[in-house]
Amino acid sequence: AQSVTQPDIHITVSEGASLELRCNYSYGATPYLFWYVQSPGQGLQLLLKYFSGDTLVQGIKGFEAEFKRSQSSFNLRKPSVHWSDAAEYFCAVGLYGGSQGNLIFGKGTKLSVKP
C-alpha cells in the first residue's frame, strides 16, 4: 500500500535559521506530492505541490521543496524561519481514489521556533 513517512515528529529551530522537513513516500508511479501546513485550531493550508517537470518547486510563505525520485523524497525547505512558521507540517501523496481517498498524509512534523 502507498504510504508517506515523515521521520521527524518534532523539530525546534531558532528564528532566522534554515529549515528542512523530511518526507519519504512509497508509491509505484510518478506521484502527485503536496505539503500542507496546519496552525493550531485551523484546517490545512496548501504550501506547494509537485506534479511533474522542474523538481524544485516554490510555494507560498517562502517555502520550497525538492522532488528526488531516486530517494523517493520530497523535502520541504525554508532559508530563514520566522516565528509565525511555528505549526504542524504534513506531506501528502495524491492518489486516484480508493479506500485511501485522494490524499495519503504523513503523520506530520511539528515545528517550534525559538526566539
Added chain:
Amino acid sequence: KAGVTQTPRYLIKTRGQQVTLSCSPISGHRSVSWYQQTPGQGLQFLFEYFSETQRNKGNFPGRFSGRQFSNSRSEMNVSTLELGDSALYLCASKRQQGPYNEQFFGPGTRLTVL
C-alpha cells in the same frame, strides 16, 4: 471568495449518542471529502462525495456515514458514538475529482465524546 465552512466548530456528546456535522464547500466545488484527525492515527480519509454520490470510502465502520446535497453541501453522521470517535473532523472541497486538484480544507469540527 468564501472558504470551506464547517459547523459546528465544537461539539460535546456522550457515548451512544449520534452526531451530524455539516460542511459547505467553496462555491463551484463539487467534490467534498471528509477526514478524521487524531493524535495517534493522524489524518485518515473517511469518504469523498462528488455530484451527490459517494465516490470513495475509507476503512471506517458503518457507523460513519455521509451524504451530499444538490448544492454540494455535505453532512457526515456518526451513530452510536464511542470514546475513540473524539477527533477533529476536517472537510475539504475541490473543483473536480482527481488527485491533481487542490483540496481546500475547512477549520474542522472538534468532537469530544464523554
